[in-house]
Amino acid sequence: xxxxxxxxxxxxxxxxxxxxxxxxxxxxxxxxxxxxxxxxxxxxxxxxxxxxxxxxxxxxxxxxxxxxxxxxxxxxxxxxxxxxxxxxxxxxxxxxxxxxxxxxxxxxxxxxxxxxxxxxxxxxxxxxxxxxxxxxxxxxxxxxxxxxxxxxxxxxxxxxxxxxxxxxxxxxxxxxxxxxxxxxxxxxxxxxxxxxxxxx
Amino acid sequence: xxxxxxxxxxxxxxxxxxxxxxxxxxxxxxxxxxxxxxxxxxxxxxxxxxxxxxxxxxxxxxxxxxxxxxxxxxxxxxxxxxxxxxxxxxxxxxxxxxxxxxxxxxxx
Numbered sequence: 236x237x238x239x240x241x242x243x244x245x246x247x248x249x250x251x252x253x254x255x256x257x258x259x260x261x262x263x264x265x266x267x268x269x270x271x272x273x274x275x276x277x278x279x280x281x282x283x284x285x286x287x288x289x290x291x292x293x294x295x296x297x298x299x300x301x302x303x304x305x306x307x308x309x310x311x312x313x314x315x316x317x318x319x320x321x322x323x324x325x326x327x328x329x330x331x332x333x334x335x336x337x338x339x340x341x342x343x344x345x346x347x348x349x350x351x352x353x354x355x356x357x358x359x360x361x362x363x364x365x366x367x368x369x370x371x372x373x374x375x376x377x378x379x380x381x382x383x384x385x386x387x388x389x390x391x392x393x394x395x396x397x398x399x400x401x402x403x404x405x406x407x408x409x410x411x412x413x414x415x416x417x418x419x420x421x422x423x424x425x426x427x428x429x430x431x432x433x434x435x
Numbered sequence: 436x437x438x439x440x441x442x443x444x445x446x447x448x449x450x451x452x453x454x455x456x457x458x459x460x461x462x463x464x465x466x467x468x469x470x471x472x473x474x475x476x477x478x479x480x481x482x483x484x485x486x487x488x489x490x491x492x493x494x495x496x497x498x499x500x501x502x503x504x505x506x507x508x509x510x511x512x513x514x515x516x517x518x519x520x521x522x523x524x525x526x527x528x529x530x531x532x533x534x535x536x537x538x539x540x541x542x543x
Contacts, residue, residue: 252518256525263529267536274540281486289479296475304468307508314458411510418509422501428475429493433482 244408251412255419258382262423265375269430272367279364283372284434286351291342292432295335296424302331303421306390306414309397316404318397325394328417332387339380372431379427382420389413459513467507474500 273280309324350357353373358366393410396402402410474496481492506512511519 248514249518249521252521256521259522259525260529263532267529267533270533271536271540274537293475293479297472300468300471300475303504303508304464307464308461311459311461311464415509418504421508422504425500425504426497429478429482429489429497433479433489433493 242406244411247408247412248415251415255415258419262375262378262426265371265378266426266430269371269375272364272371273430273434276362276364276367279362280368280434282435283365283368284431286346286349287372287432287434288342288345289432289435291338292428295338296428298331298335298338299421299424302328302335303418305331306417310407310410310414313397313402313404313407313410318400321397322394325390325397328390329387329394332383332390332417335383336380336387339376339383375427376431379420379423382423386413386417386420389416459507464507467503471500471503474503 305324305328309321309328312318312321312324346352351369352358353370358369361369390413393402393413396409478492478496478500481496482489505522511522
């Protein structure tokens with residue numbers, strides 16, 4: 236008989252949620268800053284929003300919402316001990332997350348091409364309100380992009396652990412917590428879409 | 436000993452969900468995903484009508500979408516009161532910061 240291993244899945248989830256709460260406050264501060272600046276520079280934010288590609292923003296929203304679905308479906312699959320299906324769902328999530336990053340990189344590349352990047356000479360010629368808009372745009376979508384990369388790294392480990400049976404039907408708290416992180420990344424994007432891409 | 440018995444009982448029921456009511460199936464989440472897509476379409480549609488509609492879409496549909504992800508995808512529906520309170524306190528704190536900032540802005 237193996238020795239007793241202490242396990243507290245609720246405690247693990249509570250710990251994850253406490254971390255996520257700090258993430259909510261981090262992005263929340265940026266959202267509050269955004270609302271004040273938009274209140275101060277309504278026309279400039281309108282013009283700034285018009286420069287962004289709303290179609291790419293909406294496509295990326297659908298991509299992230301679907302990737303959130305596949306993570307939660309992977310958890311259902313692992314609860315039912317359907318290992319192959321769980322791996323397929325996690326693999327789909329990773330593919331969708333990478334798709335998001337590829338679309339994002341094309342979008343940023345187009346902005347750079349038009350002289351829109353932090354500290355760009357062209358940006359300095361724009362009205363102050365538009366400079367603030369693009370400052371917030373690069374800060375918030377950049378910070379979000381970093382979270383996508385972290386989330387993808389976590390979920391890659393989860394896929395590995397499912398493949399090697401470290402995550403099983405009777406022990407899947409790590410997958411649940413990684414899923415929680417991924418969903419929060421999705422929720423942040425849900426707010427970024429209307430605030431930036433649909434601002435015009 | 437009783438702990439050991441409980442553990443083997445758990446192993447025996449692994450194939451069947453322990454608490455069926457607490458483990459929703461694939462269907463629930465697919466329905467939520469469809470709702471999220473419909474709300475996104477609504478949000479994009481409203482942003483094309485006029486600025487006023489766009490702001491109302493932002494203020495209603497975005498929190499609704501976030502709420503669906505929190506409640507279903509992040510399993511809050513299936514959690515006890517503690518986690519819900521932690522999140523409500525956080526959102527309440529942000530709301531207070533927001534209100535304080537704009538009350539200051541209003542009297543400038």
